[in-house]
Amino acid sequence: MDTAAGGVCLDTRLPSGTLVCSTNNLFTAVAFSYFEALQRLGDTTKFAEEEARLRSFSNIFSAIGHAPDVYEDFSEETYDLLRQTSTASDDGAALLASFNDYGTSMSIITHLKVLTPRMRRLVKS
Numbered sequence: 001m002d003t004a005a006g007g008v009c010l011d012t013r014l015p016s017g018t019l020v021c022s023t024n025n026l027f028t029a030v031a032f033s034y035f036e037a038l039q040r041l042g043d044t045t046k047f048a049e050e051e052a053r054l055r056s057f058s059n060i061f062s063a064i065g066h067a068p069d070v071y072e073d074f075s076e077e078t079y080d081l082l083r084q085t086s087t088a089s090d091d092g093a094a095l096l097a098s099f100n101d102y103g104t105s106m107s108i109i110t111h112l113k114v115l116t117p118r119m120r121r122l123v124k125s
Contacts, residue, residue, distance in 0.1 A: 028109055032095070039085050074114065076107075077103075078108050
């Protein structure tokens with residue numbers, strides 16, 4: 001399905017049957033794949049490394065003049081899921097449940113959406 005902006009997005013049906021077109025689907029797929037790939041590695045230290053790496057990006061926000069409260073609320077869900085997934089032994093069931101939880105998935109997606117353009121702006125400068 002094409003969006004008004006000329007992009008392509010996936011169709012999603014809500015439990016009520018309502019058809020929704022959302023670019024959040026792309027971010028959801030990327031975020032889920034990121035966590036799933038980490039879980040498949042099975043290296044618990046990699047989760048800690050990734051959390052430290054993501055936390056270090058807070059310097060990017062400061063460098064371009066954004067206050068920490070812009071991203072902290074959303075980033076905590078990402079860090080919590082990293083820690084939960086690192087110790088999970090359920091073949092991804094908890095990960096899937098987290099992404100099926102609207103609040104959790106939207107926080108993680110928003111964290112990525114806030115982080116991505118700021119990183120690009122810093123790289124360009």
